Amino acid sequence: GSSVPAYSGWTLVWADDFTGPAGSLPSSENWIFDTGHSYPGGPDNWGTGEIQRYTDDPANVSLDGNGNLRITPLRSASGEWTSARIETRRADFKPAPGGVLRIEARIQLPNVTGEAALGYWPAFWALGSPYRGDYWNWPRIGEFDIMENVNGLNRVWGVLHCGVAPGGPCNEYDGLGNSRECPGTTCQAGMHTYRFEWDTSRSPNELRWYVDGQHYHTIRQDQLDATTWSNMTGHGGYFLLLNVAMGGAFPDGVAGHATPTSATVPGRSMIVDYVGVWQSGGD
Numbered sequence: 302g303s304s305v306p307a308y309s310g311w312t313l314v315w316a317d318d319f320t321g322p323a324g325s326l327p328s329s330e331n332w333i334f335d336t337g338h339s340y341p342g343g344p345d346n347w348g349t350g351e352i353q354r355y356t357d358d359p360a361n362v363s364l365d366g367n368g369n370l371r372i373t374p375l376r377s378a379s380g381e382w383t384s385a386r387i388e389t390r391r392a393d394f395k396p397a398p399g400g401v402l403r404i405e406a407r408i409q410l411p412n413v414t415g416e417a418a419l420g421y422w423p424a425f426w427a428l429g430s431p432y433r434g435d436y437w438n439w440p441r442i443g444e445f446d447i448m449e450n451v452n453g454l455n456r457v458w459g460v461l462h463c464g465v466a467p468g469g470p471c472n473e474y475d476g477l478g479n480s481r482e483c484p485g486t487t488c489q490a491g492m493h494t495y496r497f498e499w500d501t502s503r504s505p506n507e508l509r510w511y512v513d514g515q516h517y518h519t520i521r522q523d524q525l526d527a528t529t530w531s532n533m534t535g536h537g538g539y540f541l542l543l544n545v546a547m548g549g550a551f552p553d554g555v556a557g558h559a560t561p562t563s564a565t566v567p568g569r570s571m572i573v574d575y576v577g578v579w580q581s582g583g584d
Contacts, residue, residue, distance in 0.1 A: 302368030302574035303407070311403060315391060316577035323366025324359050327387060334362070335386040335544075343436030351422065351549035352561075353382040361385040369572050372545045374411075374421065376567040386544035392430035395538035396501045400583025404541065405496040406576040410450050410488045411545065411569035418453025420561025422546040423571040425495055427539040440466055440473055443533035447510065448495035451552040452560065455487040456480050457495065459510030459518040464529045471525075474550065479510070479518035492574060499534075502582050506534075541578075545571050 305316040317331050326334075334357035339345050346352065353374060356362070362385030365371050374384040396402035406425045413421060426449070429442030444462035451458075460478035463471040471477050483493050496511040505522035522530050546552075552560045 305575045305577045311579035314578040318575040319370040321364040332387040340436045349549040351546035353384040353547040355386045371570040373570040382547045388542045389540045392540035393538035397583025401581045402499040403579040407574035409492045409572040412489045413569040414453035416564040417566040420548045424449045430537045441532045447497040463533045470529045481517045484513045
């Protein structure tokens with residue numbers, strides 16, 4: 302994989318470029334491994350209806366020896382799906398007052414399309430830090446979906462979750478989202494850069510989503526009521542997550558039926574080159 306880029310005018314806050322021996326786990330100094338079907342005491346099936354069991358088995362989550370992380374869904378002989386979900390130990394990512402926070406990863410989505418891809422749900426996202434240890438304050442604490450994709454479609458979704466569910470100011474459980482095709486190669490056929498910016502340098506503040514530098518979604522502070530915005534932004538910050546779910550509300554809803562199916566093919570990896578967080582400006 303390539304090294305974490307340096308951007309003029311931005312200061313790197315935190316990053317992982319997934320350097321290490323093939324078959325090794327990503328750094329436990331940087332990452333927590335979520336396992337099983339839920340957080341302890343949290344909603345079943347991670348609150349989404351996804352069916353896989355998450356593990357910390359290198360078969361599901363490991364470095365490839367070339368500077369990339371691979372998260373690989375597998376199906377056992379008995380039909381059980383396993384995969385992986387990791388989250389940053391740090392949960393304090395937020396812009397300095399008056400500054401801009403940039404969260405970015407370079408990722409190739411699982412290279413599978415059509416019926417063979419039904420149920421694949423790779424994601425790169427962030428959750429508000431108060432979720433840790435509570436697990437019942439979503440979506441009030443905020444969720445930024447920087448990259449979501451389902452069923453092997455050549456499309457990236459960027460979504461904000463906030464407020465209350467169902468309904469509320471963020472139209473839960475759907476959230477406030479937009480989507481577009483990946484530029485150039487499909488999302489599945491090549492690496493693309495997925496970026497999110499939280500901009501407090503302008504009034505109203507903005508949340509912005511990009512793919513390969515192309516801006517495709519914005520949420521402004523004045524689109525939400527002050528309490529909702531404050532609940533989402535006024536806490537200690539966010540932690541980042543990388544996972545590949547199988548099945549659940551989003552892929553099922555897009556497919557129009559339950560996923561995965563007998564036609565779904567296991568073993569296709571989400572490949573992550575790097576994850577980085579940068580700051581610009583601020584007091």
